[in-house]
Amino acid sequence: EVQLVETGGGLVQPGRSLKLSCVASGFTFNNYWMSWTRQAPGKGLEWVASITNSGGSTYYPDSVKGRFTISRDNAQNTLYLQMNSLRSEDTATYYCTRGNNYDYWGQGVMVTVSS
């Protein structure tokens, strides 16, 4: 059974950093691109970052470019999202997603940016 389990969320002050993790199981992790997608409270979905199978290439929208870094450890079947210089508008539930079709989603982890 495919599982994606995110951890690392919480309350953080504006300007500070937070690192999310997503542990994958039930599939061959290094066969898939992986991504992070977020959803602000009561709002729609926003793509945040993607990384290739090997981790050699990463992609971001302008809204997080230069502040967020996606990475992966294929030996540990783990995806990461390092978030720096956090802003109030980064407050959202962050989902780990599999592949180019987004065929599996984690349960999500809440990040709240507030003083």
Add this chain to the structure above:
Amino acid sequence: DVVLTQTPPTLSATIGQSVSISCRSSQSLLDSDGDTYLNWLLQRPGQSPQLLIYSVSNLESGVPNRFSGSGSETDFTLKISGVEAEDLGVYYCMQATHAPLTFGSGTKLEIK
């Protein structure tokens, strides 16, 4: 960025009724490789989104065949043939043809 416009924003249906949701793109979603990367997702209340349809019309494994997708270029439709109670939630279209990947604003399906 590609803008996906979903209509209607809200849909109310009775059990057994057939309904359709439209997703219109600001650009053609036909990729140079010949595929069209338009997917449909369902987010049930309090849950994570789940994939229903990929590449316009391909039913994801385990998804009931009352769901179907159609369309091309810029106009796409998700049809539910015989709504069931478990189908309530918010439906999103998403495109992965053009960077950045974008989502529609969602269509909320309510059961009368």
